[in-house]
Amino acid sequence: MTTLQPSYEPGSFESDLYVKWESQGLFRPQGNGEAYTVLLPPPNVTGTLHMGHAFQHTLMDTLVRYHRMRGYRTLWQMGTDHAGIATEMVVSRNLAIAGQGETRESLGRDAFIAKVWEWKGQSGDTIERQMRRLGASGDWSRSVFTMDPMASDAVIEAFVRLHEKGLIYRGQRLVNWDPVLKTAISDLEVVSEEEDGSLWSIRYDVVDPQAGEPDHVIVATTRPETLLGDTAVMVHPEDERYTGLIGKRVRVPLIGREVPVIADDYVDREFGTGVVKVTPAHDFNDNAVGQRHNLPVINILTDTAHIIDTLDEIPSAYRGLDRFAARKLMVEDLESAGALIETKPHKLQVPRGDRSGQVIEPYLTDQWFVKMDELGRRGLEIVEKGDVRFVPSNWVSTYRHWLENIQDWTISRQLWWGHRIPAWYDEQGRVFVGRNEAEVRETNGLSDSVALRQEADVLETWFSSAMFPFSTQGWPNAELMSARGFDSNLPTSVLVTGFDIIFFWVARMIMMTDELVGQVPFKDVYITGLVRDKDGKKMSKSKGNVLDPLDIIDGISADALVAKRTSGLLKPTDAPKIEKATRKEFPQGIAPHGADALRLTMASLAGPGRDVKFDMGRAEGYKNFCNKLWNATRFVLMNTEGMTVDLSVPHVPETDAERWILSELSRTSTEVAEHFAAYRFDLLAQSVYDFAWTTFCDWFLELTKPALADAQSSAAVSTRKTLLIVLDALLRLLHPLIPFVTEQLWQAVAPRLGLQGSLMTQSYPQATDVSAYAGATADVEWLRAVVSSLRRVRSELNVSPGKQVNLLIGSPSASDTARLAKFDAAIRFLNKIESIRVLAAGTDAPPAAAAVVGDMSLLVPLEGLVDLDAERARLDKELKRISVEITKCESKLASDTFVANAPAAVVEQERQRLVDWRAQFEGLSATRAKL
Structure with missing residues (x-):
């Protein structure tokens, strides 16, 4: 039997309880009930637990624990993502810090990948250890890393099958290129923000102008260095200023290349001079124009965004320069040549890579793509038909907008860490796709004498993540699928994820699972908001307002918190400002609150809105709630000492207080079930909080005291039984939200009810x-x-x-x-x-x-x-308060809109409230008159 300490100290039992749960295998699917499966959005192997994780993981764990107690065969499928770009950055940075002269390039591919695996083995499980501290009851024995052999086999199989169906192809196209990481990235990984720039107006001379015709045009551009790749200038076909020039040729300054003047509706006549340069190799819109007009495509940049040195037209002074150094020099040379007409400040959207922070270049390379037109159509149809349900439903419009405007998906990345693309080239450059080199040779009749080299690129991380619903269940290996319960675990029941990866992940899982497995990956998608600070600001390292969930759980000193927030800043000069703000907000640091208080805070904030404002004051309040629950349990145990209740014998309560609390328990159980079904975690938290704090602790425990005063009476015996029965049910109701404190308390209560085992395997309360x-x-x-x-x-x-x-x-x-x-x-x-x-x-x-x-x-x-004067003042104040309530009710009931649109029960409730307020007003008015 567990003996309760006098006070609630979560640090003394939370970790120990988790070890027991996991060692006893309680997180694994149990029994033969209906399957309930949840996918963990696999966090990056480079990552650590942040507030967004704590928020989503709390909600997932609450669902999993609830359904486990409901008798479902519950699986929370855990896993981590290899995070190609992020992991290469981390390991490369570690090599630089080590100071031994090793770099990615000096090591070579195989040695570098070995270093990544070594790092993964040392620190790659950090986030899983942190999830355990939060109480995540996932089946860790089935956890899948996206580079594990089983998952890798699924990725290769998916690539080959999609290629065989013509849905994957290789081609040369413009992509978003990160010149620091030297890899293509997707549109979704590009962050565009308004920055201060310049708009340069440059003179392009007309070749052989006729008498009376203009001898030049002025072109406006924000990227003058790209004129080295110009293959046309363009005007609007209806711009009367330039109709006579259409079909003429102009000379590109500095290099002398002659290019045509073309007309296209794309031109904005109000921008600049109404004449724009066309650089098909370095602008997505220009590339589309170039295809319409059959323009040459001239690349002028290397993969590090330096000017190439292989094009004779480019002056030697610019060759090998960084793009921005070339811009500076070219602007000076344009001015010297009299070709620079004007420079003026200009606000522009600058695209930057979300990983490196560097300006992204549209860059022409050979890449692998997935055709998205038919896949996108199916992805949209699945959601429109309701086969996958979004909660809240308004996110369907966001999903729809993206799929209706979808482009082919660039899936290759110029990295080494990741799933290497299963394609091989012969010496003539022909490409062969297969599951391995042996299959390629056999399928295509290639002897061992034919030299083959495998594609150097890897698949982008989101490609393998798109397979996560079925790669984790053994697909395509029939034996593994059977062993891991593929048929019962797919479709999964619900995906809990953020709105920011609807496109990255949710849509792609829907499309890939449908195409490759013929199923939907999940029945429901519950979209969460972002966790922001108490003022609604995004938490970021640069703002110095990041909170570590573990610091809330276990506590941290003010000095340690300041050190954590001010280390590794991009702008070290911000450190004093961040330290000042931190010490003002947390002068004593952060006290330990325990995992349960953090979890209950997160659940209470999980309304249907987009943003979640995290306030430490709420966490403190929920710590107090756990403490109140602890003290209430001690009260019950003290008053039921020596009692054992036989639950096989129906309990018939004797007192009205008992009957009332059992009725309230049934009502709360009904509410809770409704809130779980609707994913209203905020209302769920409020329901169980109100029942525990107000109904049980504040009222029922008080109402039992008159009966308990006569210890030998039958009413006292009945009341003691009801105390134990209701406390047991209360702990069950609360367990999915606050598993640690409820388990610890239940272990003390259970022997008096003849129960044993763990609370998480007990049945969840149902309405009676x-x-x-x-x-x-x-x-x-x-x-x-x-x-x-x-x-x-x-x-x-x-x-x-x-x-x-x-x-x-x-x-x-x-x-x-x-x-x-x-x-x-x-x-x-x-x-x-x-x-x-x-x-x-x-x-x-x-x-x-x-x-x-x-x-x-x-x-x-x-x-x-x-004092009678004080009482008169009190009554006047109370009458004023009641008068305000009467006015509110009268205003509502006078509104035709309210009466017509509100549910009848709500209208009737409002009418009854008005009757009650008026009765109170009349009664108090009479008393006031007597004074």
């Missing part, structure tokens, strides 16, 4: 038929209203808690009179009432503090208690 308790529930709600009203009066009168007072009852109904008799002892006990007397009809009451419950007045004589 409590219609027979309706009368008792109404009676107790009346008692609560009376007790609350009297407590408010005592508080406002500032009467000490231990002081006995007298109570006068005015205008009780027959039901009030019956309830007064029934609950006489409880009212006296709970409100420190010395005497209760019903005023005879027509009898004037002495000056008294008043409250009203229905039509009944509760009067506490003021003589000897308070």
Whole structure:
């Protein structure tokens, strides 16, 4: 039996509990129930747990624990992603820090990949260890790394099958090129932000102008260095200023190349001079124009964004220069040559790589692509038909917009870490695709004497991630599929992920799973918002407002927090400002809150909106909640010492308080089930919080005290049983949200109910038929209203808690009179009432503090208690408050829109509220008149 410490100290038991859960295999699929499967969005192997992870992982774990307790055969499929670009950056940086002269290039491909695997073995499991600290109950024994053999086989198989169907092809096209990482990246990995730049107006001379014709045009550009690759200038066909020049030729300054003047609707006549240069090799829009007009495509950059040295037209002074150095020199030379007409400041959208932060270049290379037109059509159809449901549903429009404008997907990356593309080239440059070189030779009749070299590029990370729903379940190996439960685990039940990767991952999983497996990858997609700081600002290292979930769980000193926030800044000069803000917000650092308080905070914030504002004050409040739950359990254990309840014998409660709490338990169970089904974690957290804090701790424990006062009575015995039964149910209700404290408390409660094992394998509370308790529930709600009203009066009168007072009852109904008799002892006990007397009809009451419950007045004589002037002021304040509530109700009910559109029950509830407020106003007004 677990013995509870006097105080709630989560650090003393959370980690130990997790070790027990995992060692006992409790996270693995159990039983023969209906499958419930959740995919973990595989975090980068380079990563550490951040607030976004903590948010999403809390929601996933809550769903998994709930369905496990509901009897489902539950699998939370864990995994990590090899994160090609990010991992190469980390390992390359580690090599530089080591200072031994080793680089990616000096090591060579095989040795560098060996270094990556070595690093992965040392620190690649960090985030999984951190997830355990949060309480993630995933099946770690089945965790899949996207470079594991099983996952790699699936990726290769997918590539080959898609290639065989003509859906994968190789071609030369413009791609987004990161000149630092020296790889193509997708549109989704490009971040464009407005920056200050310049707009240069440059003179292009007309070749052999006729008399009366302009001898030059002025071209406006934000990238003058690209004129080295110009193959045309362009005007709008309806621009009367230039119609006579269409078909003429102009001379590109500095290099003398003659290019045509073409007309195209693409030109914005209002931009610059209305004449634009066309550089098909270095601009996506220009490339499209070039294809329409059959223009030459001239590349002027290397893969590091330096000017090439292989084009004779380019002056030697520019060859080998970085693009921005070339720009500076060329602008000077244009000015010297009299070709620079004007330079003016200009705001422009600058594309930067989200990993390197470098300006991205449109770059012409040979890449591998997936054709997306038909896949995109199917991906859209699947969601439009409802085979995959988005929650909240408004995200469907975002998904639809992207798929309706989808481009072919660039899947090759110029990296070494990743799945190497299964394609081989012979000496003539012919390409052969197969699962391995042996298959390529056999399929294509190539003898061992034919030299083959494998494609150097790897597949982008999102390609392998798109296979995650089925690569983790053994596909395409039939034996592995059977062993891992492929048929029952696909489609998965729900995907919990952020809106920022709907395109990166969600859409691609839908399309790839449909194409390769003929299934949808998941039935529901629950889209979360982003976790921001308490002021709604995005958490970022540069802002110095990042919170580490583990620091909230385990605590951190102010000095350590400052050191963490100010180390590794891109702008070290920001450190003093960040330190000042941090010490102001956290002068004592962050106290340990435990995993449960953080989890409950996250769940409570998970409304249907996009952004989540994280406030440490809420985490502190939920730590207090866990502490209250701890103390309530100690109260129950103290009052049930030596008792064992036989749950096989139906329990028949004796008191109204018991019947009321069992009714409230059933109602809460119904609410909770509805909130789980709707993915309303915020309402779920509120429901169980209210039941635990207000209904159970604040009221039921108080209402049990009169019965428990006579320890030998049958009412006391019945009440003690109900305390244990309801506490057990409460801990079950809370467990998916706050697993650690509920498990620790349940282990102390379970022996008294004849239960054993772990709380996570117990059944989840379900609603029961409590219609027979309706009368008792109404009676107790009346008692609560009376007790609350009297407590408010005592508080406002500032009467000490231990002081006995007298109570006068005015205008009780027959039901009030019956309830007064029934609950006489409880009212006296709970409100420190010395005497209760019903005023005879027509009898004037002495000056008294008043409250009203229905039509009944509760009067506490003021003589000897308070200053009458103070009581008059109190009543005036209360009447003013009630008057405001009456006005609110009247305004609502006067609104035709409200009456017509609100549910009938809501309208009726509002009418009843108005009746109640008016009754209170009348009763208090009468009392005020007497004073």
